[in-house]
Amino acid sequence: MAANLNSVKTGARTYHHGDLRSALVDAGREIIEDRGLEGFSLRAAARRAGVSPAAPAHHFRDARGLLTAIATRGFVEFGDAIEAATGPDRRSTIVRRCHAYLDFALTKPGLFRLMWRKTALDMNDPDHLAAAHRVFDMTDRTIRGDDATYTRPDDPKLAPTIACWSMVHGFTMLVLDGASFGDVCNDPERLKTMLDDLLAQLG
Known part of the structure; x- marks a missing residue:
């Protein structure tokens, strides 16, 4: 039970709370390098990280x-x-x-x-x-x-x-x-x- 309190289930993957933020930063960075700023969106970052579209809201307002x-x-x-x-x-x-x-x-x-x-x-x-x-x-x-x-x-x-x-x-x-x-x-x-x-x- 304690482990569940420190993790966030976000669609296809479950991340430890601190790891979700890092995973989204990594995913967003990959998009920036692959497609440029024009190809970036929160939804695209969530998709690349393998999490639900709502997952970024745990750490980023926009x-x-x-x-x-x-x-x-x-x-x-x-x-x-x-x-x-x-x-x-x-x-x-x-x-x-x-x-x-x-x-x-x-x-x-x-x-x-x-x-x-x-x-x-x-x-x-x-x-x-x-x-x-x-x-x-x-x-x-x-x-x-x-x-x-x-x-x-x-x-x-x-x-x-x-x-x-x-x-x-x-x-x-x-x-x-x-x-x-x-x-x-x-x-x-x-x-x-x-x-x-x-x-x-x-x-």
């Missing part, structure tokens, strides 16, 4: 809630990937973290696009805000040093960080959107070489 959870997990993984990319000195760490930025987008394009679709997400969700801010703060410390501080988003001290971020993100989105870089777009290593050349322009 599609925005599930999309926000997916994007939040994306930012956590994104931050982990960037944090793991280190070099023997500050310059090499910057380059490796920019490469990690590009790699993440190339291997998870649907998720990466969703992470920046503010209109589809709950931008007041505390977990999402924490995960996204972690990535920005890590980027800022990488560019300006571990003791970097700022007081507001338009703080002039952030200019070097914003310049680098804008360049890397802009280049990444150009690649994802099919910019006319010829067959280079099919070769991640050549793309990284292009990115290195762009980084060199920042000094």
Whole structure:
């Protein structure tokens, strides 16, 4: 009886209460990668997870809630990937973290696009805000040093960080959107070489 109190029977499958949320996030993420945001719905996520259409209501009020959870997990993984990319000195760490930025987008394009679709997400969700801010703060410390501080988003001290971020993100989105870089777009290593050349322009 106790086990039943901690589980939710949702159609074809029975999930432990905590596992249902994770299963729906996984299912929604698969849909985003397979079909893009246009192919996403709560009903489609429930179907892919093998649960009833009503199951998402146990954890998410609406599609925005599930999309926000997916994007939040994306930012956590994104931050982990960037944090793991280190070099023997500050310059090499910057380059490796920019490469990690590009790699993440190339291997998870649907998720990466969703992470920046503010209109589809709950931008007041505390977990999402924490995960996204972690990535920005890590980027800022990488560019300006571990003791970097700022007081507001338009703080002039952030200019070097914003310049680098804008360049890397802009280049990444150009690649994802099919910019006319010829067959280079099919070769991640050549793309990284292009990115290195762009980084060199920042000094």
